[in-house]
Amino acid sequence: MRHFLSTTDLHADDLSDILQLADSFSEVLSRDIPKVPALRGKTVVLAFFEDSTRTRTSFDLAARRLSADVVNFSASSSSTKKGESLRDTIQTIDAMGVDGIVLRHGSSGTPSQIVPWTSAAVVNAGDGWHAHPSQALLDCYTITQHRQRNGQIGRRLDGMRIAICGDVNHSRVARSNVDAFTKLGAEVILVGPQTLMPASLEGWPVTAVSDLDEVIGDLDAIYLLRIQNERLEGPLLPSNREYRRRFGLTAERLVDLKPDAMILHPGPMNRGVELDPEAADDPRAVVTNQVASGVPIRMAILYRCLGLGKFPTPGLQETIDEDPR
Amino acid sequence: MGSVVLKNGEVIDRNGRRSADVVVNVDNGKIVEVGENLSADLDLDAQGCVISTGFVDLHTSLRQPGHEAAETIETGSRAAALGGYTAVVSMPDTTPCTDSAAVVNEVLNWGKSALCEIKPSAAISIGRKGHELSPMAELVDLGVRMFTDAGAGVQNDGLMRRALEYASGIPTPDDKPVVLAQHCEVSALSEGGVMHEGQWSSKLGLAGQPSESEELMVLRDIMLSRLVNARVHFQHLSTAGSVEMVRQAKADGLLVTAEVTTHHFLFTDAACANYGTEFKVQPPLRTAADVAAIKEGLADGTIDVIATDHAPHTPDSKERPFDSAPPGMLGVETAFAIANTELDLPYEKLFDLMSWTPAKIAGLDPIHGGEIGPGAAANLAVIDPNFEWVIKGKELASKANNTPYENKVVTGKIRHTLYRGETVVQDGKATR
Numbered sequence: 001m002r003h004f005l006s007t008t009d010l011h012a013d014d015l016s017d018i019l020q021l022a023d024s025f026s027e028v029l030s031r032d033i034p035k036v037p038a039l040r041g042k043t044v045v046l047a048f049f050e051d052s053t054r055t056r057t058s059f060d061l062a063a064r065r066l067s068a069d070v071v072n073f074s075a076s077s078s079s080t081k082k083g084e085s086l087r088d089t090i091q092t093i094d095a096m097g098v099d100g101i102v103l104r105h106g107s108s109g110t111p112s113q114i115v116p117w118t119s120a121a122v123v124n125a126g127d128g129w130h131a132h133p134s135q136a137l138l139d140c141y142t143i144t145q146h147r148q149r150n151g152q153i154g155r156r157l158d159g160m161r162i163a164i165c166g167d168v169n170h171s172r173v174a175r176s177n178v179d180a181f182t183k184l185g186a187e188v189i190l191v192g193p194q195t196l197m198p199a200s201l202e203g204w205p206v207t208a209v210s211d212l213d214e215v216i217g218d219l220d221a222i223y224l225l226r227i228q229n230e231r232l233e234g235p236l237l238p239s240n241r242e243y244r245r246r247f248g249l250t251a252e253r254l255v256d257l258k259p260d261a262m263i264l265h266p267g268p269m270n271r272g273v274e275l276d277p278e279a280a281d282d283p284r285a286v287v288t289n290q291v292a293s294g295v296p297i298r299m300a301i302l303y304r305c306l307g308l309g310k311f312p313t314p315g316l317q318e319t320i321d322e323d324p325r
Numbered sequence: 326m327g328s329v330v331l332k333n334g335e336v337i338d339r340n341g342r343r344s345a346d347v348v349v350n351v352d353n354g355k356i357v358e359v360g361e362n363l364s365a366d367l368d369l370d371a372q373g374c375v376i377s378t379g380f381v382d383l384h385t386s387l388r389q390p391g392h393e394a395a396e397t398i399e400t401g402s403r404a405a406a407l408g409g410y411t412a413v414v415s416m417p418d419t420t421p422c423t424d425s426a427a428v429v430n431e432v433l434n435w436g437k438s439a440l441c442e443i444k445p446s447a448a449i450s451i452g453r454k455g456h457e458l459s460p461m462a463e464l465v466d467l468g469v470r471m472f473t474d475a476g477a478g479v480q481n482d483g484l485m486r487r488a489l490e491y492a493s494g495i496p497t498p499d500d501k502p503v504v505l506a507q508h509c510e511v512s513a514l515s516e517g518g519v520m521h522e523g524q525w526s527s528k529l530g531l532a533g534q535p536s537e538s539e540e541l542m543v544l545r546d547i548m549l550s551r552l553v554n555a556r557v558h559f560q561h562l563s564t565a566g567s568v569e570m571v572r573q574a575k576a577d578g579l580l581v582t583a584e585v586t587t588h589h590f591l592f593t594d595a596a597c598a599n600y601g602t603e604f605k606v607q608p609p610l611r612t613a614a615d616v617a618a619i620k621e622g623l624a625d626g627t628i629d630v631i632a633t634d635h636a637p638h639t640p641d642s643k644e645r646p647f648d649s650a651p652p653g654m655l656g657v658e659t660a661f662a663i664a665n666t667e668l669d670l671p672y673e674k675l676f677d678l679m680s681w682t683p684a685k686i687a688g689l690d691p692i693h694g695g696e697i698g699p700g701a702a703a704n705l706a707v708i709d710p711n712f713e714w715v716i717k718g719k720e721l722a723s724k725a726n727n728t729p730y731e732n733k734v735v736t737g738k739i740r741h742t743l744y745r746g747e748t749v750v751q752d753g754k755a756t757r
Contacts, residue, residue: 087644107646108530109600128648129530175530198527199535 001304003122005111006131007176012183016155019141021300022293029065029296039068042306044100045093048125049075049086052104054267054291055125055134059102062298068306071098086110087117094118100306103127108172121305129170134301135266136176138293140184142286143221145293146262158185163215165191165247166225166274169198173266174225178206189215192225192247195236212247213256221262224249224274240273249275254282262286327351327366329748331707331741334371337672338378338697339681347376349703354746356701369741369751371707377676378694379411379441379704379742381683382657383506383584384560384632386475387413387443389435390428391420395725396637398432401657402439404635404722406749408658409706409739412442412684412693413635416475417453424448424459429467440749440757441742442704444687446471449488449505455480458488462495465503470688473506473560476607478542480512485546489555501688504582506558507546509567510608514538519648521594521609529597531647536564536615539608543567547574550581558686559583561634563608565618572627582686583622584630587663588654588729590619596729602643602650603729606634609652623668623678630686631678633660637725655728658721663730665710665737672710680706707741714738722755 007015028036044063048056056072063070073093084092086105093101100121103111108128115122126132144155162181168174168190181188182205190197190208201208209215216222227243237243244250249263254276257263263275263285271277279285331347336359346363349356357365382405388396398415405413415432417423423432429445436443447464451457453474461472472492479485485507492503515538520526522533543559547570550557562568562583571583588606593613596604604610622628636653643650664675684694692702716733718726742750749756 085641085644086646087641105646107648109647113600113646127530128646131530169527172530175528199522199533200524200527202524203528 003111003115004133004301004305005122005124007133007136007179007183008131012156015137015140015180015183018137018297018300018304019144019155021303022141022296025065025296025299025303028299035065035067037067038303038307039063039066042068042099043071043097044068044102044302044306045071045073045098046102047073047090047093048104050104050106050126052126054294055104058291058294059125059298062295062302065295066299066302068302086114090114090117094120100302123301123305126172128172129175130172131176132172133176133180134294134298135173136180137301138290138297139177139223139264140180141293141297142264142290143262146286146289150260156184157181160186160220161189161218162186162221162223163189163191163219164223164225165212167196167227167231168192168225169196170228170231171225177223178204182206191215193237196231212253216253216256217258219258219261221264222249222257223264226266226268227270227273244273248273249279251276251278254279257284264290267291328357329367329369329743329746330363330365331369331371331376331705334374334376334707336376336697337676340696347697347705349705349743349746351746354703356697356699356703358699359697369707369748371740373709373711374740375672375708375710376697377409377672377706377708378680378684378697379706379744380409380661380679381687381689381693382410382413382633382635382660383471383558383630383683383687384416384586385413385635385657386416386418386637386653388637389419390431395639396723398435398439398443400722400724401635401637402441402443403755404655405657406440406742406744407722407739407753407755409661409708409742410441410657411704411706411742411744412444412687412689413657414444414446414471414687417446417448417473418475422448422452424451424453426460426463426467429464429469433468440755441744442689442693444689445469446473446475446506448472449474449479450484453477455484458484458491461492461503465495465497470497470501471504471506471558471686474508476508478508478510478512482545482549486549486553489549489557490553493553493555497688499688502556504556504558504686506560507542508560509539509542509546509562511538511541514541518609519605520597521611523594523612525594525597529600531597534609536566536611539564540566540570543570547579547581550574550579551577554580556580561586561589561608561632562619562628563589563611563615565615568618568622568627572622575627582629583627584632585619585623585628586632586634587656587660587667590616590623591663591667592729597647600647602645602647603654603727603731605647605650605652606636606654607652620668624670629678630683631660631664632683633657637723638727639725640727643727653727655718655721655723655725658723659716659728659730659735661708661739662714662716662735662737666735703743703746705743706739708737709740710737712736712738
């Protein structure tokens with residue numbers, strides 16, 4: 001795997017392989033010194049043209065746990081503020097000799113767009129409304145880990161019925177998760193108002209409903225998308241309150257959710273909008289597990305792009321006795 | 326300077342087809358004689374070629390003044406001449422906007438040394454902002470016959486109604502009618518959209534523009550044309566619904582004409598699948614059903630004109646992300662080749678769509694798009710219809726190279742172009 005741009009470039013087996021690789025890295029993370037020299041000597045630039053806390057921190061930690069050198073670059077402090085084009089910025093980074101560029105950008109399609117402008121491996125950390133493949137993988141990982149604890153071993157989601165609820169149209173998380181969940185065998189139901197659904201679902205292996213109560217009792221997992229505040233300024237939604245009434249995972253709706261169902265959210269959560277505090281704190285919520293899954297999944301992705309790319313993973317057997325830093 | 330003879334070509338104009346030589350007087354820019362076995366000071370080989378009146382583009386952005394890094398009147402006219410055009414209607418989307426006598430005069434002045442005739446259009450509203458009318462009568466006196474807010478539709482229904490009424494009463498010295506040309510786009514529906522709204526925009530995570538954002542304005546302008554009995558020209562129609570409305574309006578006897586571009590009958594929105602900004606254009610590339618309807622409209626006469634919507638952009642601006650790159654693509658140098666390759670139409674029909682009718686709409690006939698006979702203006706395209714070539718953006722004469730046809734194999738190339746008797750393109754190369 002040279003670049004990591006979208007789950008749509010990957011087969012179901014590739015997705016399962018990355019989940020399995022993440023297991024190995026989870027083991028590394030449980031060591032006293034949670035670090036391996038797998039990417040020692042490699043340099044990874046985190047090029048974030050859009051604000052991000054968890055994705056950025058998680059990629060940063062993942063790269064450091066693999067002993068890569070990490071350079072942080074953010075648009076707010078960079079020459080892009082001075083009007084430099086994306087191409088010039090990427091070529092400037094490239095000229096410094098880096099091995100990987102982890103790109104977060106507000107515009108759909110930018111990761112594949114920069115590929116010809118750099119010799120580094122490109123890792124998509126979220127582009128516009130298009131894709132957020134590392135998030136999709138960490139969500140799949142979270143779900144499979146959770147199922148494992150309940151005795152269902154495997155790297156697939158066969159037989160699961162998962163609802164993705166909320167602002168699907170403006171969500172890169174939704175697009176990547178629809179692809180990853182269905183590839184791994186789950187049935188996906190999109191839930192939300194028509195104003196927040198893509199104009200066309202032709203070719204999407206999903207069903208769509210606009211009534212959460214119609215489906216909530218049959219779900220094995222409900223994935224709540226964040227409602228961006230700017231959606232409330234336009235004609236798309238009347239108010240937070242109205243959204244909560246139709247689509248919020250309220251305390252009342254929690255009763256309808258199966259006892260073994262999972263509640264997921266990519267964060268940051270709007271408590272009281274897409275989910276009530278009771279739902280966020282419900283034992284069925286795995287939101288913190290999702291955050292925890294981020295590091296081993298992103299280690300696996302970086303390793304696949306920048307490491308030897310082989311599996312099982314040479315170098316993992318080595319341990320680091322002391323932090324070279 | 327003397328005379329030039331186009332040898333052994335097949336002349337096709339509205340009087341029909343005949344094998345003939347065409348002798349042109351270079352000094353007065355007129356055709357001397359059309360016949361067999363003619364000679365002149367200079368021979369230009371037209372063996373195997375079709376000789377047509379030069380093409381006329383109703384929709385060319387030349388970027389001067391204001392955006393000379395992308396194109397100038399000189400480079401754009403050279404590209405046009407290489408594409409067989411002897412006249413182009415320049416768009417007013419310049420900086421400053423072409424909405425005053427000063428800018429029109431400047432464009433006309435630069436146009437004097439161009440490789441084809443530059444017929445400026447001017448904005449309907451000051452600054453193309455849709456609030457106040459431009460000084461139309463003054464600009465008509467300078468030679469402007471087409472008004473358009475190019476790149477923007479006139480959003481205000483009331484302003485458009487008054488613009489149509491006002492323009493229809495302006496006398497012209499040559500009795501050529503003044504026409505308002507509309508870029509049909511209701512911005513309240515298209516706002517933020519960067520491609521056609523549908524299957525592909527949904528998949529790619531890009532904001533879309535529904536077909537209805539175009540169709541609603543087509544519908545409105547048909548109604549306004551009926552209301553005030555004024556002429557409306559529809560620019561670059563892209564949807565099946567628009568074509569059908571124009572068909573009906575014509576059946577009702579309204580004074581409407583319509584153009585489509587080469588890219589709208591070749592590509593669908595699927596072309597944007599890899600976020601290639603060279604496929605970003607306004608109106609956006611639509612669906613296969615729309616392409617089919619456009620081709621049908623071309624064949625049955627609903628669509629009057631093939632235009633280019635030539636829109637040069639610098640490489641750096643097209644290297645922006647898809648959602649922020651400017652819309653538009655090159656067109657003048659490749660339009661005939663695309664039409665000839667993609668459309669199954671006889672030459673008479675192609676030349677009608679690319680020369681005879683646009684010349685009338687632009688108020689340029691019979692100097693352009695007229696007959697090919699003694700005394701007529703020598704604005705001619707000599708076309709090798711079977712010449713196969715590969716389109717390369719870097720080889721095009723425009724300053725910019727934002728062609729969507731990169732590496733496309735096409736059939737049909739301009740061998741010679743004569744503008745006012747001057748051989749501006751000879752053997753496929755610009756002479757100056």
